[in-house]
Amino acid sequence: MTKKSPARTPRITIREVASDAGVSVAAVSKVLRDAYGVSDALRAKVQASMDKLNYRPLASARGLRGRTYTLGLVFPDLRNPFFADIFVGVNAALERTQYQAMQGVSVSASSLVEAMIDRQMDGLVLIGPNETNERLNDIADRIPLVAIGHHDLKEARFDTVNNDDQLGARLAVRHLCQNGHKKVAMLSLAAPVSTVINQRELGYRLEMTEQGLGAAINIVRAPQVLRDVQLTVRRLLESRDRPDAIFCWTDLMAFEAISVATELELSIPQDIAIVGYDNTVFCEFAQNRLTSIDQSGEVLGLQATRLLIERIDGRSQSEHFVVTPRVVARASSAKVG
Amino acid sequence: MTKKSPARTPRITIREVASDAGVSVAAVSKVLRDAYGVSDALRAKVQASMDKLNYRPLASARGLRGRTYTLGLVFPDLRNPFFADIFVGVNAALERTQYQAMQGVSVSASSLVEAMIDRQMDGLVLIGPNETNERLNDIADRIPLVAIGHHDLKEARFDTVNNDDQLGARLAVRHLCQNGHKKVAMLSLAAPVSTVINQRELGYRLEMTEQGLGAAINIVRAPQVLRDVQLTVRRLLESRDRPDAIFCWTDLMAFEAISVATELELSIPQDIAIVGYDNTVFCEFAQNRLTSIDQSGEVLGLQATRLLIERIDGRSQSEHFVVTPRVVARASSAKVG
DNA sequence: GCAAAAATGTAGAACGCTACACGTAGAACA
DNA sequence: TGTTCTACGTGTAGCGTTCTACATTTTTGC
Incomplete structure (x- = not known):
């Protein structure tokens, strides 16, 4: 069924960066994650090697241990240009972070949400979800979640962003x-x-x-x-x-x-x-x-993303952001x- | 920086399915991939366990060895409702396959394409790409590629779908x-x-x-x-x-x-x-x-997706599909x- | 100047899956 | 009867990261 694909040049791995910089793999990983215990000298050395080799970490591999730095956006539909505004806000919030947003579209979010969880998204923004509070809570138990356009907040274990x-x-x-x-x-x-x-x-x-x-x-x-x-x-x-x-x-x-x-x-x-x-x-x-x-919409997207990243970083108490319409x-x- | 997130119920893994079904991990993997050398009896047993445990394979882990069953769509903009038509076609083509599409939006596809490669997309559909033929060929060297709305075909190492x-x-x-x-x-x-x-x-x-x-x-x-x-x-x-x-x-x-x-x-x-x-x-x-x-647009999306999956499955000769406008x-x- | 503490770096075991290499058993053939 | 195939299963070595535990060096406090 699956024929052999044409050979592709193999990727640069963290190991090659480490050996080029003359440090351990763990050290490179630390630099990558901006983790504790890295001297300026080491960081500089590693950065130089990464730039030189044009190294890019592989999200799947990261995901297996830590996070993928990928956020999932679930839109109910692509026809409404309003959603484009939200997206602009999301991207603004993502600027200068390692995170990247991937969108999906679906009428019934259910199966798309599962697919996104399978793909190790670090968190999800659901836009105008057609889901019960209970169902959203279930999702939130499995992955950090922010909903835009959901008003039923009793015991919500996720954040929401709404206009009034x-x-x-x-x-x-x-x-x-x-x-x-x-x-x-x-x-x-x-x-x-x-x-x-x-x-x-x-x-x-x-x-x-x-x-x-x-x-x-x-x-x-x-x-x-x-x-x-x-x-x-x-x-x-x-x-x-x-x-x-x-x-x-x-x-x-x-x-x-x-x-x-x-x-x-x-x-x-x-x-x-x-x-x-x-x-x-x-x-x-x-x-x-x-x-x-x-x-x-831009503010909605921006705030939702901000809240989501906070949540990924460990906040567990819900927050609910409201924009005043005009x-x-x-x-x-x-x-x- | 990173606080401890609330504990989440751990995922069902292929190992648990294997042990539940009383077979080897390799056998489950074969069933999963619809690979050669699986008896009906085995398949049934494994399927039953997967259903019972509600098992879902983790894309990152799959990606590390094989494919992620994820396709990337790169849109130049979300405002134009025409792109929604393309998307409908893509989804139609994906029905009854294991693949899932993830979208991204960017004016200059460059960095988004990199991000998608980092995230182990099995293939990419670029829509109305603002890129030279050369650049597209470079991308195609690294990942199966189909372009919608690109007419410069000299020595293209990727497929294209266009209307005339x-x-x-x-x-x-x-x-x-x-x-x-x-x-x-x-x-x-x-x-x-x-x-x-x-x-x-x-x-x-x-x-x-x-x-x-x-x-x-x-x-x-x-x-x-x-x-x-x-x-x-x-x-x-x-x-x-x-x-x-x-x-x-x-x-x-x-x-x-x-x-x-x-x-x-x-x-x-x-x-x-x-x-x-x-x-x-x-x-x-x-x-x-x-x-x-x-x-x-629906036809464009459908054909592009069809071609992309063919390409992922090993076709290396380019094809160019043209729709007649009216x-x-x-x-x-x-x-x- | 010496112990304790802080800072910096490393080794190596996972993570969940795929795919290669093999083992085994039964069927087909001569 | 032995030999060769074929079909079906399994064991296990990674894939490229992260992260815990630990070793080593430097700094601090007195």
Whole structure:
């Protein structure tokens, strides 16, 4: 089955570095790990040899005894450009460390997480995980874990990084109300993909009530499939008592809402105002001009990575970092009347 | 520096499986690798033990002797949803294999590739690599390699998967001409990110000439930065002899072009027609309605993965797979006049 | 100046797996 | 009957690191 592959030049090993520098293998390892008990002279000598031979430690071998200096990022999907922001933050945090991030994508994180554990990741960042608290705790028992976008914190044995989704939703509703929109509907997701949705729906409900619009509360849930979202929005916009604003749980959905509204020749924001969530780069485009809630993905990624490395280094008490979201107002929700 | 981490339950090893099944470690390894010389009875016994103990082989340990069953994907950027299509194809190809894909993102693949080699990836798929043929050959000498979106094939020691970018560009121009647009400009990238650009520019030139529009050839190059693209497009659209169509090298750029045109209150396609490349999901939206060239990312990903696994299994002669692109016409390039 | 403590370096046993080299038993062949 | 194959299992030496335990040297304290 497996034929012989063409011979490849063998790698430089720690042994060769040691012999080149005239020291022991253990000494080189110490330098590598920045461990205790290394004189400046030794370090310099070893560094010189490593540079000269262009030595790079092999992660698998390191992993067998210690760590691999690899972090796993688990994304729920690659389509949403918001995740790119998170990634930028992760990379910023990794700068000047030995760590490297590897991403995986999966709808149900389960099997991917196992695969990452098999591959000796030193720690995991789960983004918007569709998992119960219990399941996450199980994972955390096996590998240092940080979750971005998970709000169920009872006895969490892992760290979390979130924006305040409840507040974000409230800000969206408040902003719409301030601009004269009353019948604010919310476009949400049918399958509760994560606890994030619950928080946003809750925030929406609370703020609507607080604004005295309790009677207008209207949460419409669409499946994640493109076609179905459009159908759902169309039904909403063609309904007898059409809302005058939609708060969409994600920019991506908001763009679809804009699309349907455009097709129905409704004008935005006069006939229907729209607010999204994530403040993706696409919001800026003139054809969208989408008001959105910014949760600074970059900060989320940066903090999550920071916490993860701390955890790998031994911290066992959980920490929970929260970012305050803010409204970025654009034309799609401008004042009317 | 490194504190003691909380004790984690130790992993099940191949030794425990062997002892549970009452066979040798070597036998278990054979079953694991589907190697020659295993009776059905033995296999069944071992499988049962593995299932019972919930055994999972450790990739690092495997990597030290054989392969890790991990493939590395190198993306140039995460923002472009086109890459998500490629990823879908990759995963389809990996179904029912032991392999798992890990992604990394980097503008200059260099250091990421090194990191992936350090981490014992069995092979690499480089997507739209900004690298010379020579450099890619160097990498291919060290690890099985497939490039998606690389056209410089002289003596390539790796496989490539491409759509016919030259043809794609020709189709775009031809389509625009057929719909009555004459002064077709091309919006390209300032820094030649990959050989893909050259091919598309070449196709544009050739087809323009063939259509008798050689005099109207106009390639405008913008840096990859958002703000600069908008500036470049604005300058183009406000110029004395404004083109009546723009062929954009990427959907993402096309959306920006639409944005600027909208701001300038030009109507699409009457004042300016626009065609993109990649046929991203966003093209479908009513606010974009973007005509685009489809290069079926899913097929690209699938084929690349297939080729890579073949190569890991020992093939050393290069193969080059080409997908034929097609025009997906939408309103942004409709017939005028 | 001498003991104790601190600093610096080394040897060598793992880590979990693969793959080579072999051993054995039964089948096929002459 | 003996001989050669083939199929199936096993023993074990690494793969390239880390890390504990220990040996040696230097510094410190008095």
